Amino acid sequence: MISKYKNDCKIVDFSYNNVNVNNIKAAFEHFSDVVVSDFDPFGDKKVLDLLLIELKKSDTYDKFYAVFMAIHRDKSKRDNPESFLDFESSLKKYIDANPIRTADTKAKAAQYFTILNRIEYVIELDAKYSDSSFLLFWRKFNLYNMMHRSEDPKDPIEVYYDNQTGIIEVETGIIEEKKKKPTKIAEGGRPGYGHEFDILAMIEARNENEAKTGLLIQDFESKITDFFDFIRAENEGIRLMVKMRSHISEDEIYDDFAKIYRRYRAIFRAKVGDYFFKEMDDLVNKLCDDFERYVAN
Secondary structure, rough: OOOOOOOOOOOOOOOOOOHHHHHHHHHHHHOOOOOOOOOHHHHHHHHHOOOOOHHOOOOOHHHHHHHHHHHHHHHHHHOOOHHHHHHHHHHHHHHHHHHHHHHHHHHHHHHHHHHHHOOOOOOOOOHHOHHHHHHHHHHOHHHHHOOOOOOOOOOOEEEOOOOOOOOOOOOOOOOOOOOHHHHHHHOOOOOOOOOHHHHHHHHHHHHHOOOHHHHHHHHHHHHHHHHHHHHHHHHHHHHHHHHOOOOOOOHHHHHHHHHHHHHHHHHHHHHHHHHHHHHHOHHHHHHHHHHHHHHOO
């Protein structure tokens, strides 16, 4: 119950399983212009813990953190930007050679900073989360953004004007419980694709004018899954998956994947159909990227 003309009231929800909590939030919004936040700093801290572990397990950290710290600990080099030139040059080469792994690491590093900035002064955190050398290292990794700028920048705010003015009457209805989505660990990759495999978005775009695009995508998804399962069962495929988890260059991984693809095409062309391979032949590297994510999950 909310007392309309009283201040500093305490509200106690005695409803079974606290089912009235959403009604209380709605009452605050209606009568007091106050929105009850779903901000969950302790839930964010759990994600921060996982991100810290993931970043320290990353190839980037393993290869470059010790090199970075050797420079950072030397007071004569720490404040001299030229001391980091060789380090940054090596980091750029690594990013170029391993775009998928570094994209995933970059996504996790960005999420780490976002959550840390959000909760750092809200709840008490262990000093390990804000270690200055650790944070500086990942800021150096921001080279990734300079090398991979978006080719299609968009204004995050879109304004629509209907050429009408006046008061809009809002129809109120039953208040549905809004479930807060749990924060998930960020992953690298191109956002916006709604299919299991990124390559399907490209196939869909190629065939957007076809009446049966939806059926085509379903058919392709099934055939891609069959192909991936074939790779996992083959000796060459098992060796490929080992390489994907190691520090082998992506060029070598793409070459090995292409060989398996050509062998699969030769064996199953009659069963799978020419059209599938016609669409896939110039997208084999993208298919390899999807396979790497498929086996990682």
